[in-house]
Amino acid sequence: MFKASIFRRTGLLGALPFVASIAFSSGANAADDDVAKVGEQRFMDFCAVCHGADAKGGGPFAPMLNKTPTDLTMLAKANDGEFPFNQVYDMIDGRSMPGAHGTKDMPIWGGEWKRMDAIGAETALRGRILEIIIYLRSIQQ
Numbered sequence: 491m492f493k494a495s496i497f498r499r500t501g502l503l504g505a506l507p508f509v510a511s512i513a514f515s516s517g518a519n520a521a522d523d524d525v526a527k528v529g530e531q532r533f534m535d536f537c538a539v540c541h542g543a544d545a546k547g548g549g550p551f552a553p554m555l556n557k558t559p560t561d562l563t564m565l566a567k568a569n570d571g572e573f574p575f576n577q578v579y580d581m582i583d584g585r586s587m588p589g590a591h592g593t594k595d596m597p598i599w600g601g602e603w604k605r606m607d608a609i610g611a612e613t614a615l616r617g618r619i620l621e622i623i624i625y626l627r628s629i630q631q
């Protein structure tokens with residue numbers, strides 16, 4: 491993780507979501523692939539129960555929800571072909587979204603994951619969210 495260590499050393503972590511969104515526009519690379527694998531595992535642990543192992547929205551928990559979990563392989567298509575990085579970030583973090591998307595069917599992870607990492611919590615949280623986002627970006631159709 492060459493890029494991440496640079497951010498840590500230079501204290502640029504606060505800008506990570508912004509910088510990562512720029513990195514996205516240059517397309518996938520080997521580092522992205524590594525991160526996507528970690529993100530896939532996290533996705534299976536935290537998200538697949540509702541969104542399905544294939545991310546298309548048919549997880550085992552889906553029938554119990556008021557709203558259908560979004561097909562996460564179609565995020566780019568639904569946004570004029572561009573992966574909506576910042577929206578997805580905010581949706582997963584959730585802390586900046588008042589009312590938690592109206593229904594509260596989509597859990598928010600910002601508070602929960604931050605509690606799991608006592609030291610450098612905000613940094614670790616950004617890493618977790620970014621890993622999943624990079625995975626989701628890699629499975630867009």
Ligand code: HEC
Pocket residue numbers: 533536537538539540541551555557558559560562577578581582591592593595596597599622
């Ligand atoms: C308890 C079930 C549940 C879990 C677990 C869950 N989601 Fe969701 N998610 C939903 C539902 C339901 C929606 C649709 C919400 C709506 O339409 O208001 C949604 C919507 C979303 C969206 C919004 C897509 C859009 O339309 O902009 C994203 C992104 C997303 N989820 C990502 C994730 C990720 C990543 C995880 C794991 C960290 C996760 N979700 C875990 C139920 C869940």
